[in-house]
Amino acid sequence: MIQKSVLVTGANGQLGSEIRLLANQYPQFAFTFTDIQELDLQDSKSIMDCFSQLKPAYLINCAAYTAVDKAENDIDLCYAINSAAVSHLALAAKQHNTTVLHVSTDYVFDGKQSRPYRESDPVCPVSVYGKSKLQGEQALNDICPTSSVIVRTAWLYSAFGNNFVKTMIRLGREKSELRVVSDQWGSPTYAADLAEALIKIILSAEAGHFSPGIYHYSNEGSCSWYEFAQKIHQLAGITSCKIIPVSTAEYPTAAQRPSYSLLDKSKIRGDYGVAVPLWTESLEACLSNFNNCK
Ligand SMILES: NC(=O)c1ccc[n+]([C@@H]2O[C@H](COP(=O)([O-])OP(=O)(O)OC[C@H]3O[C@@H](n4cnc5c(N)ncnc54)[C@H](OP(=O)(O)O)[C@@H]3O)[C@@H](O)[C@H]2O)c1
Numbered sequence: 001m002i003q004k005s006v007l008v009t010g011a012n013g014q015l016g017s018e019i020r021l022l023a024n025q026y027p028q029f030a031f032t033f034t035d036i037q038e039l040d041l042q043d044s045k046s047i048m049d050c051f052s053q054l055k056p057a058y059l060i061n062c063a064a065y066t067a068v069d070k071a072e073n074d075i076d077l078c079y080a081i082n083s084a085a086v087s088h089l090a091l092a093a094k095q096h097n098t099t100v101l102h103v104s105t106d107y108v109f110d111g112k113q114s115r116p117y118r119e120s121d122p123v124c125p126v127s128v129y130g131k132s133k134l135q136g137e138q139a140l141n142d143i144c145p146t147s148s149v150i151v152r153t154a155w156l157y158s159a160f161g162n163n164f165v166k167t168m169i170r171l172g173r174e175k176s177e178l179r180v181v182s183d184q185w186g187s188p189t190y191a192a193d194l195a196e197a198l199i200k201i202i203l204s205a206e207a208g209h210f211s212p213g214i215y216h217y218s219n220e221g222s223c224s225w226y227e228f229a230q231k232i233h234q235l236a237g238i239t240s241c242k243i244i245p246v247s248t249a250e251y252p253t254a255a256q257r258p259s260y261s262l263l264d265k266s267k268i269r270g271d272y273g274v275a276v277p278l279w280t281e282s283l284e285a286c287l288s289n290f291n292n293c294k
Pocket of ligand 1: 013036040042103152156161
């Protein structure tokens with residue numbers, strides 16, 4: 001069997017690690033997983049060399065600068081990874097006829113809407129991170145308009161890396177009280193579900209059904225961070241910590257966040273037939289993978 005090459009960048013992060021777990025289910029693809037040690041995306045020459053060597057049929061770019069608050073004071077590095085690096089990747093992909101799957105964020109929106117965001121809704125990021133990710137989207141769309149898919153996701157968590165779920169479990173075991181924001185609404189996303197969705201897009205492309213452009217993907221349903229925290233503690237069996245709802249104003253952060261960032265998943269369901277599990281079910285599935293969650 002001739003395997004098609006799939007390059008995964010930023011592969012040691014939450015999403016990349018979940019794709020790594022799925023890889024051996026797809027022997028038709030030869031996956032190459034890279035992170036900053038193997039392929040620093042700030043280095044355009046290394047990217048070109050990597051593409052010349054691998055000639056990937058697909059690129060899944062999971063790399064990003066994701067420290068949303070830190071980004072407010074680390075602007076150059078944030079843009080270098082979330083925007084300039086995406087341009088470098090897009091130029092290499094164009095040269096080698098590589099189909100690009102890139103991941104973006106609900107933080108491209110300002111959160112002023114009151115129904116789930118569609119791909120066609122106007123963007124208006126309110127943080128450095130959101131602005132840098134939007135610039136990355138635009139660069140990719142300019143360079144590879146017909147050979148790229150951008151999947152915006154939200155509130156990502158996994159058994160790998162650092163995330164809200166792990167933080168709530170750790171703090172829930174250490175503290176008797178936790179204050180969590182209750183006036184920001186969104187859709188949590190289990191990175192394993194997003195990994196499956198990305199592979200489904202590749203399988204669809206292989207079957208001759210590829211539709212480029214922007215897509216939204218998160219888990220189904222919605223909650224506030226407070227409700228998310230409550231559910232995490234319930235499923236992890238943490239009963240000794242009281243969770244207190246607070247407003248965004250009472251919990252100031254360096255970066256402003258959208259107060260509402262639910263994503264409408266109709267387009268990705270319709271075009272690619274991806275599954276969108278309920279957030280509570282996916283959270284349960286994720287926690288069952290944590291060795292130490294009970
Ligand atoms: N996390 C969320 O809540 C969230 C929400 C919405 C959208 N997203 C998007 O979803 C995607 C995946 O997020 P994630 O949570 O899996 O991210 P993550 O866990 O932070 O992983 C990103 C990976 O990229 C690597 N990276 C950073 N700079 C790099 C460089 N110059 N060259 C190569 N790799 C580099 C990081 O390495 P280091 O750890 O060493 O920096 C890390 O391993 C990203 O596009 C992100 O913007 C995330």
